Ligand code: SF4
């Protein structure tokens with residue numbers, strides 16, 4: 001099983017900020033405006049992530065047990081840009097930090113053997129906002 005499906009830690013650690021144009025008020029299929037709040041003149045952030053304690057309003061999870069993003073197809077770009085550690089062959093400091101904050105072990109290459117064994121690493125069945133093709137943009141730490 002994809003490790004993100006039993007985690008969700010990164011959705012409770014960072015301010016999830018993005019340009020207001022990503023809102024569905026501006027862009028079809030964008031981030032539901034009702035789940036956002038204004039951060040500054042140019043940016044929105046996901047409700048629940050503006051200040052500590054951080055927990056994104058869109059997160060449906062019991063951290064470390066089960067996790068899903070309730071707006072997965074419409075999640076902000078910044079969420080797509082956080083990779084899980086070793087999912088694509090390199091560590092992810094944001095993933096590691098988030099997991100450690102919840103007392104979860106950091107991911108290793110061994111956590112991806114299920115995928116390698118199945119030979120199905122083309123579809124990246126991620127439920128928490130990671131994308132193999134996204135550029136490395138760092139979310140703003142809360
Ligand atoms: S990217 Fe890392 S911290 Fe975020 S849900 Fe996946 S395993 Fe957990």
Ligand code: SF4
Nearest residue numbers: 011056059069079129
């Ligand atoms: S992936 Fe979904 S639940 Fe996690 S921070 Fe982004 S919008 Fe929120």
